[in-house]
Amino acid sequence: MIQSSAPKHMLRQIRDIMAMRDEAGPRLQKLVSVIAANMQAQVCSIYLRHSDDSMELWATKGLASEAIHNIKLAPNEGLVGEVARKLSPVHVKNAQEHQAFSFQPETMEQDFISFLGVPILRARRLLGVLVVQDNQERLFSHDAVEALQNVAMVLAEIVASGELLSHEELAGVPVRPLQPLTILGKSVVSGLAMGQAVLFEPHIVGESRIAEDSEVEMTRMLAALDGLRKSLDQLFAGKGHAFGEPTREVMNAYRMFAHDQSWVDRLSKAVSAGLTAEAAVERVRGEYRHRLLRARDPYLRERLHDLEDLTNRLLRHLGGDVALNLPKDTILVARNIGPAELLELDRSKLRGLVLEEGSRTSHAAIVAGAMRLPVVGALPGLLAAISEGNTLLVDAETGSLQIRPDSETKESFIERLRVRQQRRAVFSKFKDKPAISVDGQRVELFLNAGLKIDLPQLETTGADGIGLFRTEFQFLLADQLPKQQQLTELYSDVFKAAADKPVVFRTLDLGGDKVLPYVSHAREPNPALGWRAIRMAMDRPGMFRYQLRALLNAANGKTLRVMFPLVSTVDEFLQAKELLKKEVQRLNRFGHTNLPKELKIGCMIETPAMVWQLDQLLPHTDFISVGANDLLQYFFAADRENIRVSERYDPLHIGAVLMLRQIVDTAKKYNVPVSICGEMAGRRADAALLLALGFRQLSVTASAIGPLKQLVLSLDIRALSNQLNVWLSENNPNLRKKLLAFAKSAKINL
Ligand code: PEP
Ligand code: MG
Numbered sequence: 001m002i003q004s005s006a007p008k009h010m011l012r013q014i015r016d017i018m019a020m021r022d023e024a025g026p027r028l029q030k031l032v033s034v035i036a037a038n039m040q041a042q043v044c045s046i047y048l049r050h051s052d053d054s055m056e057l058w059a060t061k062g063l064a065s066e067a068i069h070n071i072k073l074a075p076n077e078g079l080v081g082e083v084a085r086k087l088s089p090v091h092v093k094n095a096q097e098h099q100a101f102s103f104q105p106e107t108m109e110q111d112f113i114s115f116l117g118v119p120i121l122r123a124r125r126l127l128g129v130l131v132v133q134d135n136q137e138r139l140f141s142h143d144a145v146e147a148l149q150n151v152a153m154v155l156a157e158i159v160a161s162g163e164l165l166s167h168e169e170l171a172g173v174p175v176r177p178l179q180p181l182t183i184l185g186k187s188v189v190s191g192l193a194m195g196q197a198v199l200f201e202p203h204i205v206g207e208s209r210i211a212e213d214s215e216v217e218m219t220r221m222l223a224a225l226d227g228l229r230k231s232l233d234q235l236f237a238g239k240g241h242a243f244g245e246p247t248r249e250v251m252n253a254y255r256m257f258a259h260d261q262s263w264v265d266r267l268s269k270a271v272s273a274g275l276t277a278e279a280a281v282e283r284v285r286g287e288y289r290h291r292l293l294r295a296r297d298p299y300l301r302e303r304l305h306d307l308e309d310l311t312n313r314l315l316r317h318l319g320g321d322v323a324l325n326l327p328k329d330t331i332l333v334a335r336n337i338g339p340a341e342l343l344e345l346d347r348s349k350l351r352g353l354v355l356e357e358g359s360r361t362s363h364a365a366i367v368a369g370a371m372r373l374p375v376v377g378a379l380p381g382l383l384a385a386i387s388e389g390n391t392l393l394v395d396a397e398t399g400s401l402q403i404r405p406d407s408e409t410k411e412s413f414i415e416r417l418r419v420r421q422q423r424r425a426v427f428s429k430f431k432d433k434p435a436i437s438v439d440g441q442r443v444e445l446f447l448n449a450g451l452k453i454d455l456p457q458l459e460t461t462g463a464d465g466i467g468l469f470r471t472e473f474q475f476l477l478a479d480q481l482p483k484q485q486q487l488t489e490l491y492s493d494v495f496k497a498a499a500d501k502p503v504v505f506r507t508l509d510l511g512g513d514k515v516l517p518y519v520s521h522a523r524e525p526n527p528a529l530g531w532r533a534i535r536m537a538m539d540r541p542g543m544f545r546y547q548l549r550a551l552l553n554a555a556n557g558k559t560l561r562v563m564f565p566l567v568s569t570v571d572e573f574l575q576a577k578e579l580l581k582k583e584v585q586r587l588n589r590f591g592h593t594n595l596p597k598e599l600k601i602g603c604m605i606e607t608p609a610m611v612w613q614l615d616q617l618l619p620h621t622d623f624i625s626v627g628a629n630d631l632l633q634y635f636f637a638a639d640r641e642n643i644r645v646s647e648r649y650d651p652l653h654i655g656a657v658l659m660l661r662q663i664v665d666t667a668k669k670y671n672v673p674v675s676i677c678g679e680m681a682g683r684r685a686d687a688a689l690l691l692a693l694g695f696r697q698l699s700v701t702a703s704a705i706g707p708l709k710q711l712v713l714s715l716d717i718r719a720l721s722n723q724l725n726v727w728l729s730e731n732n733p734n735l736r737k738k739l740l741a742f743a744k745s746a747k748i749n750l
Pocket of ligand 2: 565606628629630
């Protein structure tokens with residue numbers, strides 16, 4: 001049986017081996033011998049995974065040494081394959097009776113009966129399997145299984161760090177830490193960026209996982225836990241706002257782990273076993289993650305996000321860095337990131353963002369766009385391939401990422417950065433020129449905004465106004481519900497920055513993925529189809545009124561344009577409009593003198609249901625704005641936050657284009673102004689098609705204004721429109737292809 005001081009002893013021995021100057025082969029051999037001895041097992045073997053998912057034996061104590069590098073188990077073969085498939089320990093008393101057992105004559109392992117295998121995981125990727133075997137029928141103790149998992153975690157770092165095996169040796173293993181590497185993903189926010197990798201999920205490397213002094217580590221852990229709880233208490237301390245008290249449910253979600261004795265016990269136990277406090281946090285994160293991912297209860301599965309957030313916070317408390325302190329020229333590396341988390345970061349240090357997941361119309365992408373932050377998403381294997389501090393080249397024009405580039409690649413990238421800079425200078429030359437097409441049609445280019453930092457862009461881009469001011473970002477940014485006075489001040493600043501240019505305020509669009517930690521919000525099985533935007537506003541009119549009041553006060557003699565998000569029925573729109581009118585009457589009654597001189601009330605077209613109610617809606621609305629991100633997500637039934645499906649459908653698919661045409665044509669019939677403000681409007685090819693359909697008001701991110709103006713100045717809209725009618729009458733499904741061919745022959749750069 002493994003003794004309580006034994007795990008610590010084993011980790012120390014591993015550290016000593018790592019400090020030796022021997023060749024890799026002998027050191028690996030020593031490692032397996034030490035592990036076998038400490039586990040009191042006859043055999044210890046390390047298998048590493050190849051990129052084809054086969055498992056190669058790299059070191060063994062106890063099996064025939066000729067088997068090293070000669071045994072290659074097919075994917076999922078044998079008990080080793082079982083560990084790889086399950087990504088969790090496999091423990092059997094009599095291996096040969098197990099259905100997954102596969103006998104390899106080269107190993108001479110017929111004498112070994114019991115088997116314990118644990119995955120070697122790094123950043124959730126499987127690097128290999130660590131196995132111990134014995135010649136008796138035996139079950140290893142729970143502590144022994146844990147100790148072996150701790151060793152596997154340390155081993156993962158050793159393998160990935162290149163400390164033990166050079167990258168030539170590791171060729172074929174999907175971890176080549178020192179070589180340049182290119183990963184292809186998708187452009188989320190266009191641009192180029194160069195900088196150093198900072199992992200959003202802090203990750204600890206190499207030998208720093210093994211504690212020098214466990215008592216010191218325990219003290220650090222307890223202090224960090226204390227700090228974490230206090231900071232959570234502060235976060236939830238905001239009281240007495242329009243949503244009511246932050247409810248137990250929300251606090252419980254976050255505090256569930258922070259105060260959960262079993263979490264704390266697991267952490268303490270991992271420290272007692274000889275890990276550093278940081279390594280213990282990661283070890284326990286892995287365990288819980290595995291358990292929560294397998295939970296049948298969707299509520300429990302969704303707790304995973306809370307756990308991840310909390311774990312990251314705890315690691316920052318351990319590092320003494322409660323806020324994520326970014327070095328200059330940071331490229332942030334994450335699996336995914338929420339809009340609120342992104343807003344918390346210091347923009348002046350950030351150059352770019354790379355995400356293992358992440359899609360173009362996700363709210364984090366929109367925030368990144370507002371921050372003018374180049375983003376590449378959908379990068380498979382990203383987290384496993386990068387170490388903190390690696391040089392990264394983010395090419396969010398083509399959607400690729402270069403890790404640890406060689407000097408020539410870096411040089412040519414710097415050259416591209418220079419060219420881009422020059423192009424921007426060209427755009428700024430015609431910033432004061434109106435966007436008039438070759439055939440003389442005036443197009444209005446508006447800005448999508450939502451933060452104070454967006455406001456100067458009105459001036460620098462020469463936009464015609466703000467076509468969409470997303471008011472919820474202010475709420476996502478705050479630790480507690482903003483006061484009415486703060487909102488009024490922000491909206492007044494917006495009016496001031498816009499001077500005589502129009503601004504369209506979109507009322508709060510919360511819910512879905514935009515959840516405030518300080519506000520009660522039950523988890524929903526289908527957030528995109530759930531309680532969000534206008535639905536939430538109408539059910540919580542106190543909150544909604546308080547925003548409307550701030551808008552009315554800020555307008556102060558100017559024209560106030562307000563629109564409502566995610567409306568599904570005309571009734572919903574009329575009720576919201578009524579509420580706004582009542583607020584005006586109320587302020588009038590109280591003798592307010594700073595009311596707007598004019599009120600224009602619009603409706604966002606974001607649900608297919610509204611497209612078929614335009615005849616009923618348009619007589620009641622001053623303008624409409626197509627929220628193409630949502631409209632297309634609901635049209636194609638493809639969650640915009642889910643990378644697997646979000647880019648499966650082309651926004652220029654004939655079905656979507658016919659729907660958009662119906663909107664423009666009906667709005668024209670009623671003489672109601674129509675704009676479009678989804679992300680597609682900011683992409684040149686899509687925008688060209690929208691112009692051909694009849695849209696004349698596009699509202700886009702700041703970085704798209706210059707390129708779009710250049711497009712309009714070179715485009716004969718009428719000619720393209722005629723072409724489009726032909727393509728549509730032919731029922732041509734591939735409009736994008738036709739459009740690109742048209743642009744090429746007309747020498748227009750899309
Ligand atoms: C949209 O849905 O297209 C839109 C502009 O709103 P948001 O992206 O904020 O949901
Ligand atoms: Mg929307």
